[in-house]
Structure formats: structure tokens, C-alpha cells
Amino acid sequence: MNKEVRVFAPATVANVAVGFDILGFAIDGPGDEVVARLAEGSGVRITSISGDGGKLPLKAEKNTAGFAAIRLLEQLGKSGLGVELEIHKKMPFGSGLGSSAASAAAGVMAINALLDMPVPKMESLHCAVLGEQIADGAYHADNVAPSLLGGIIFIRANEGLDVHSLPIPDELHAAVVYPHVSILTKDARDVLSPTTTLPQCIQQTGNLGGLVVGLYESDYELIGRSLQDVIIEPQRAQLIPGFSTVKSAALEAGALGCSISGAGPSVFALCKGREVAQTAGAAMQQAFLTQDIPCDLFVSPINKEGAKILA
Structure with missing residues (x-):
């Protein structure tokens, strides 16, 4: 059993255009870090949170990382163990990059690492989702x-x-741009129609299947043809200033496809090769900047490791 560990959990892109609520991938950064250490007494206590501007609760039962840690300790029969957590938020809130998910993933990874990894990551997933x-x-x-x-x-x-x-083609990279605008997840959900047409369903299902086949066969052209969201993106695009211009910039720069990350406002592009991803990312960034919207660019291969222990 370790006395102290530091772990990192990365940001993610959910939906991936055609997989609303059923697809997601990890990028190398940004992400959250959690430090866990053994402490006297019993139960999980959060001693400090940085990078949150005072927005997050210190009470473990009401904190994503803290609650995930508590549930994993319960699952492992270690509820009586005393654990202190430090949470370091190193990614923006409300960005569409899975900020709360990264904290929850880091919370279970920290407990698992502190206890010398008694369970595979998959067996701690339920606690992280909770x-x-x-x-x-x-x-x-x-x-x-x-x-x-x-x-x-x-x-x-x-x-x-x-x-x-799903398999990851060797040259697949992501360019993700986070514009500094606010979109509440509730608002992003509220704009969605509860119904779709049969033609929309058929086209979206075909695109989802095409993306999966493209990943298995490393068929970049098929991946590109399939990254077309005909249901969610057309409804949410109105929430992101200049989205159509940003998307066009990415595609003109050589991206395979471009869409909204999660509930937004971040926008992602999948690309063949890092050079194309950097070019497409810069083009998206410039499209936001021409509207006087500051933004951050992250270029990354698909992160295959997920949450990890930091040296």
C-alpha cells in the first residue's frame, strides 16, 4: 500500500459527431490531477482544491472525485480507511471536455493506485460514473x-x-478548440427536439456504422465521410458563435470531419496526422479569433492510456 500517489485523468470528447451519448475518446491534455494519501481516522476528506475558483465543494460526499473515491473504497471493503485528497483542476469548467468526468476518473484512479491497483480500471468504472x-x-x-x-x-x-x-488508426489525431464562451449543459439539452425523422435516423445510423468500420479498417476516407451529425449538431450549432465558419475552416485545412465536443462550446476535428491536426486546429482557432472570441487549442493523438499514475 502506498502512502501517497498523484494521478492524472485526461479531458475527453463525447458524442464524436454521430454517437450521441454512446461514443467518446480521450486526448492527452488538458486534464485533472488528484493527490491521495493515507491519513489517520477513517473516511475520505478533501483537504484542498485548486484551479476551481472556489466553485467546488470540499465535502467529499458532494464532490465528483470525493464521491467516486468513497464508492470505490466501499466496493473494496475499505470504507474504514482514512484518505486525504487534493484536487487540482487543470481544465476549464463547462467546456464540453468532460471536466467533472475527469475529476471522477482521477478520484477512483487515485484510490486504486493508493491500494496498489487491486482491481482493473474497468471494475472501478461504475464508481467513477456515480x-x-x-x-x-x-x-x-x-x-x-x-x-x-x-x-x-x-x-x-x-x-x-x-x-x-474501438481500434485507433495509427495516424488519427484530434484538434480541439475551446472558445471562451459559456454554454450550460441544461441549455444544450433543452434545444434538442425529442423526435427525429426516419430519414435522419437512417442516415445517422449509417454514419455511426461507417465510423466504426472506418476505425477497424483504418479507412480515413470512410471515417471522414461518416463524421456527419444530422441530428444533434444542426440543433446545437446556434449556441456556438460562428460554428459553421469554424467547421468550414477545419475542413478546408484538411480535417476528416469536425463537430461539437460534448455539449459544447468546444469544437473538435479528427485528422490524419499531427501536421494536419495542427493546421486544422490553427484554422479553427483563427476563425474564433476573427470574432474576438479568445480560445485555447489542444492537438493530440487519441490518448490510449486514460487515467494514469504520475511519477
């Missing part, structure tokens, strides 16, 4: 699973956590 549920009220794994497990994750069903890793 942790994120504290923040948004929903039990879903499209951000938490890739943040914890890494890679591109397909969620066949959240109930029972029927999740599966």
Missing part, C-alpha cells in the same frame, strides 16, 4: 469511460456499463 452523476444528475459513461480507460469508447448501454474499446 461520481460524475453527482455533478450532472445523469448516469452515463461517454466522458468518464474514455477518461478512465483511454482510447475511443463505444457504450452500447449505460445500464450495466456495456462499454467497448
Whole structure:
């Protein structure tokens, strides 16, 4: 058993255009860090939180990382263990990059690492999802699973956590731009129609299947043809200033496809090769800057490791 560990859990892109609530992938950064150490007494205590501007609760039972840690200790029969957590938020809130999911993933990873990894990551996923549920009220794994497990994750069903890793073509990279505008997840949900047309369903299902086949076959052209969201993106695009211009800039720069990350406002592009990703990312960034919207650019291969112990 370790006396102290520091872990990192990465940001994620959920939905991946055609997989609303059922697809997500991890990127190398940004992300959250959690330090866990053995302490006297029993139970989980959060001693400090940095980078949150005082927004997050110190009470472990009401904090995503803290609650996830508590639930994993319960699962392992170690509820009587005394653990102190430090949480270091190193990614923006409300960015569409899975901030609360990263904290929850880091929370379970920290406990698992502190106890010398008694369970595989997959066996701690349920606790991490419960942790994120504290923040948004929903039990879903499209951000938490890739943040914890890494890679591109397909969620066949959240109930029972029927999740599966998809293959990652060697040259697949992501460019993600976070514009400094605010979109509440509730507002992003409220704009969605509860119904879709049969033609929309057929086209979206075809695109989802095409993306999965493209990943298995490393067929970049098929991946590009498939990254077309005909249901969610057209409804949410109105919430992101100049989204169509940003998307056009990415595609003109050579991106395979471009869409909204999670509930937004971040926008992602999948690309073949790092050079194209950097070019597409810079083009998206410039499209926001021409509207006087400051933004941050992250270029990364698909993160295959997910949450990890830091040296």
C-alpha cells in the first residue's frame, strides 16, 4: 500500500459527431490531477482544491472525485480507511471536455493506485460514473469511460456499463478548440427536439456504422465521410458563435470531419496526422479569433492510456 500517489485523468470528447451519448475518446491534455494519501481516522476528506475558483465543494460526499473515491473504497471493503485528497483542476469548467468526468476518473484512479491497483480500471468504472452523476444528475459513461480507460469508447448501454474499446488508426489525431464562451449543459439539452425523422435516423445510423468500420479498417476516407451529425449538431450549432465558419475552416485545412465536443462550446476535428491536426486546429482557432472570441487549442493523438499514475 502506498502512502501517497498523484494521478492524472485526461479531458475527453463525447458524442464524436454521430454517437450521441454512446461514443467518446480521450486526448492527452488538458486534464485533472488528484493527490491521495493515507491519513489517520477513517473516511475520505478533501483537504484542498485548486484551479476551481472556489466553485467546488470540499465535502467529499458532494464532490465528483470525493464521491467516486468513497464508492470505490466501499466496493473494496475499505470504507474504514482514512484518505486525504487534493484536487487540482487543470481544465476549464463547462467546456464540453468532460471536466467533472475527469475529476471522477482521477478520484477512483487515485484510490486504486493508493491500494496498489487491486482491481482493473474497468471494475472501478461504475464508481467513477456515480461520481460524475453527482455533478450532472445523469448516469452515463461517454466522458468518464474514455477518461478512465483511454482510447475511443463505444457504450452500447449505460445500464450495466456495456462499454467497448474501438481500434485507433495509427495516424488519427484530434484538434480541439475551446472558445471562451459559456454554454450550460441544461441549455444544450433543452434545444434538442425529442423526435427525429426516419430519414435522419437512417442516415445517422449509417454514419455511426461507417465510423466504426472506418476505425477497424483504418479507412480515413470512410471515417471522414461518416463524421456527419444530422441530428444533434444542426440543433446545437446556434449556441456556438460562428460554428459553421469554424467547421468550414477545419475542413478546408484538411480535417476528416469536425463537430461539437460534448455539449459544447468546444469544437473538435479528427485528422490524419499531427501536421494536419495542427493546421486544422490553427484554422479553427483563427476563425474564433476573427470574432474576438479568445480560445485555447489542444492537438493530440487519441490518448490510449486514460487515467494514469504520475511519477
